[in-house]
């Protein structure tokens with residue numbers, strides 16, 4: 541069997557639209573640039589990605605969850621440095637009118653040039669703040685300005701004392717949060733990779749100063765293990781350290797986890813040692829003391845923070861890219877392919893999303909071989925029974941070969957086929973997505989068969 545991995549993003553964008561994963565936002569109006577809607581399968585898949593992260597983070601004694609508001613007091617963004625410093629240098633190409641970030645320019649003979657047309661006729665940079673502004677209440681003036689948060693992290697910092705005291709947490713401990721963030725990016729693009737509205741999954745881990753680098757290393761290794769658990773190909777992942785000139789204003793040390801997308805190596809997650817920058821800033825700007833009293837050593841200090849921050853949409857995109865494969869089956873393999881996969885064209889080519897079952901939007905598809913009443917009735921009964929435990933799809937239209945191909949393309953690990961023989965022998969056929977092998981299973985064993993097969997993948 542020959543296997544080809546994803547070569548270009550356009551192939552994935554097309555699959556996502558065709559199969560109900562991701563649609564262009566406001567498509568009937570021509571779309572809204574860089575905004576995307578998750579369709580029925582995409583929403584389910586993204587939820588599973590979030591749950592995998594949430595469980596990895598909060599099923600620990602030392603990490604609790606939070607869900608802070610998107611709109612926050614405007615002083616938060618003064619304190620965090622976003623009002624004054626969260627900007628990109630924007631330049632325009634006078635030749636082709638391309639607008640881009642100065643750091644995305646190319647170099648030609650020591651001069652910066654337009655990445656689109658190579659012209660060196662570029663305007664001087666202007667700083668452009670990336671925060672979206674809006675007004676709270678009916679009066680639109682400077683006093684009512686609020687921002688859509690550009691990161692979820694600040695909701696955790698300003699709740700540090702609320703969480704520590706209500707949850708009786710002793711340092712070291714962390715707070716995890718999933719939520720929307722907004723950035724008025726100059727150059728969004730590459731599908732859901734860089735958008736203006738996106739979801740982040742961030743965790744701030746509060747530690748005693750002096751132990752910060754030890755925890756930084758620990759979280760680096762935990763995060764690497766997480767990506768291994770999700771089944772991402774190891775050769776497509778790497779760490780990239782930020783050099784001294786690349787460090788964000790708040791960071792003492794930073795590593796990115798990068799993934800090799802079809803458009804190159806790019807940041808998936810940032811792991812930062814933020815020192816006591818944020819808590820100190822909020823203490824300064826709010827006038828409130830934010831300190832931690834260590835009962836053992838009787839010391840008072842401002843905790844240091846180790847942050848892990850990944851975009852949910854970006855991780856979902858990496859997982860889709862990584863799990864996509866095209867298979868060309870040899871004729872000998874074709875004959876081993878199970879009944880129902882027999883049309884010549886369909887037999888030799890298939891597209892599979894080899895998602896970890898934990899992440900797949902559907903775990904099982906119930907497929908009656910015919911629309912005749914007794915089969916349909918049994919199939920609906922099996923749908924009711926299995927969907928008590930799993931996300932299940934029911935599909936009775938089209939040839940069985942086409943229905944298998946659809947399930948392969950959306951990443952469903954198992955198809956359950958109900959045929960006329962099922963009425964006689966009270967058995968159904970399970971077909972495995974990856975091997976296409978089939979098992980005949982008694983009706984009363986369906987749930988235990990599925991539990992057994994899926995349990996090692998689903999935490």
Ligand code: GAP
Nearest residue numbers: 691693733734735738808809810849850851854
């Ligand atoms: N609190 C730290 C922070 O926000 P960041 O590196 O700016 O750090 C963290 O963002 C992660 O959020 C990134 O690694 C990326 O996965 C995701 N992210 C950032 N900007 C994004 C955008 N415009 N579109 C999609 N995801 C984005």
